[in-house]
Amino acid sequence: MQEMTPAGVHEAHDSPEVHNHPEPRSYVAVAIFLAVVTAAEVGIYYVKMSDALLVTVLLVMAAVKFAFVASWFMHLRFDNRVFKRLFVTGIVLALIVFGIVLSTFFARGGPAPGFGS
């Protein structure tokens, strides 16, 4: 919510909607990178390792892909910061709230995994 401060606005005033979007060449480079990471994700899925390590590596790779699409294709790294803050607010809120929601189920114990099977 920092974008509410007057300071934030005035900064925004200084850079009204400049279309300094990157060249197609950079878009293609980002896409190749994304494709490589996706291939790595699928590859690592078949590698034998502990679940904890696998989950960590997979989540990190997904986060990297997420960040690259958001910052390059959705132009968040070039655009007004207000957009990034709105989006990050949504993501962080969802992570915190649902992190707590899910943790209450696990703290409670809940039905055993594979309930009913």
Place this chain on the structure above:
Amino acid sequence: MATAALPRRRGLLARPTAKTGVWGWITTVDHKKIGILYGVTAFIFFILGGLEAVVVRLQLARPDSTVLDAEMYNQFFTMHGLTMIFLVIMPMGVALMNYFIPIMIGARDVAFPRLNAFSYWVFVAGGIFLYSSFFLGGAPSGGWFGYAPLSRQLPGNGMDYYSIGLQILGIASLAGAINFVVTILNMRAPGMSFMKMPVFIWMSLVTSFLLVFAMPVIAVALFQLMFDRVYEANFFNPAAGGDPLLWQHLFWVFGHPEVYILILPAMGIVSEVLPTFSRKPIFGYAAIVFAGIAIGFMGWGVWAHHMFVAGLGPVANAAFAISTMFIAVPTGVKIFNWVGTMWKGSLRITAPFLFAVGFVAMFVIGGLSGVTHAIVPSDTQQTDTYYIVAHFHYVLFGGAIFGIFSGLYYWWPKIFGWTLSEGIGKLHFWLMFIGFNLAFGPMHILGLQGMPRRIYTYPDGMGWNIWNLVSTAGALVIALATLVFLVNVVVSKARRQEAGDDPWDARTLEWSIPSPPPEYNFLEVPEVKQRDDWWHRKYVETPHGAPARVFAGGADGDHDDDGHDIHLPSPSYFPALSAIGLPVLGWGTIYYNTPMMIAGGLWTLLALFGWAFEPSAEEHH
């Protein structure tokens, strides 16, 4: 208007031109007319929801009563709750926000005028859809919170109407909230920086953000319930491992921010009314603004206090107990701000002022009883008793509804150009104040005596008879008070006492323009220099700190000029048209009528296409 003279681009349909009459209202995109439409519609629902409450109270007046049977009782209390929350308090807040956000920030309309009309018509469609259940086999009967698995298992279609009806209303709220966020961030007049915005605007902004982030959560819960009921999914089916706690989490993750969505607009209204009638600026502007923002954030961290008896375990309960007690702090800050505003002010005891003070007093009671159920052991005792019913009525009626009436009395002269009678207004206030406390005060006692919520009757000899009778008498006094308000409207309209532009000698921009405001609001977009800009244009401060009038007052702009050069968006058929398809889609879903679903969906889709491509009637720059 001005736009009619411009060359039109051809399109599927020409844009409508009617500014008056029925078509003028249906096709309007003027935020002021939409605000009035919201207000009138919400008031009709206020009467419906109020009548439901009166019937519920008649049933409970005496033990073993037979006014309603158990099933009808469940439908009535459920619809009373749904109506008051989704069809009265929210849209009443939206009515005043619609009318006054653009004017108070010095704009000529909201950011998306047609989207604004769309929100209204979807709200109407959702309200009609929800109420159609009474005629189509029975209304929702599982409480406004719709706890699963009961809501999944209830026979009939009532809870289908609940799941789809609230979904439709949610679309209206989300679209409206996005519109207000953009309007407040982007449409402010030159010089209107954030810390110069009226508190009402700030509270509207926080409310809108809460809606933006809370509505999707309830949308998901409602979709899951709908899939369970209509397509036999298992989200809340305990036999297949469905978890009732999931519904409670999703519902209250939405539900608690929702509480602040209901109360923050009223807090904003009171923060405008009290300074005006105390002839002082709001005490501690920055504190009240940041307290509002803090409530907006902290409102996301307290939802599980609705679930203390659900068995979340001691760690979760303790954490949420602490966060709940903590949120009382910013709320308390606001109370001190309001009291500080009145302190040593030259008070004028008018109807809007009385309602505002009533708000502060009743909200303190409701807030304090709220703190008593932040304490887990005490909450365990109170859960599902009338003590809870007492608490949230003190917050939502003593709070939100009193705040809204304060706003109605305060802004009425601006909206219609004539004032409501002060005498009848004061009678209205005192009747409502007394009736309210008679109706809901005794519920604290009933609750502590152990009377459970949601029971349709009770046996004699529980010690509950006398307080239930008092409570019902109070409900009838409230009904009488509402009638007095309607009489006030009729009498005052007949009397038509011209209000003038600035009848209360108020502080904010809406009072600088004529009453009622012209369609374009401001002949010239104002240049804002300070907080309470209009006040400072009227008064300078003497060396002793007393205000001294600088000019004779009167509104900006000259009334002869009718603003021919001002471009305003043209009216449109499409917002109303696109709303029609949604309830049709809903009915089709409930009754497994695929052609009807397709017709409704396709109708809305085509209307949205028509909307996207309708000629703008305004030349592109």
Place this chain on the structure above:
Amino acid sequence: MATHEAAVAAPHEHHTSTGIDNAKLAMWTFLGSECLFFGSFISTYLLYRNRVHSGPTPHEIYDIPYTSVSSFVLLMSSLTMVLALAAIQRGDHRAVRSWLLATAMLGTVFIGGQIYEFTTFVEEGLTLTTSTFGSAFFVLTGFHGAHVTVGILMLLTLYGMSLSGRLTEKDTRPVEYIGLYWHFVDIVWIIIFTVIYLVPTNS
């Protein structure tokens, strides 16, 4: 959807308090809201993925190579989308139409893949009503598919606008904002692919 249409059709505001275009701010606010929408569905899935009742478990039924291919298709549609934007910004109308159509086609391939996947799952004994896992899976991925479908409709609309000359380099906002929506739907799938398909379950 509605928000979007309004956003596209709104008259251009040259002067806003923040210097940001109204429709762009509305779109990002909407996308912020959508984070909570998919967050709720994904959390439901995480809660329910091991509750399979008598039906198949996630990793009995998922076909990782198949889903990897369709995920890759959707990922590449983000590239074609952003190339469409670059094309309209330099005024290359032929390229705009090609890239728009390519994006819509890739989206359609993805949806086709999803329909095939759903059909296979139903044949293998996993339906909406089999278990809470089935409900959570179909409703989550189904709503994502609905988002993609809405996106395809909007892309085809853009294509039609381009053919009728309504889409010019003077106002590239419709392509940019529908693009934002499209990329958002893509990144939601990035999360779904990892969290729903790749992350192992404990059964």
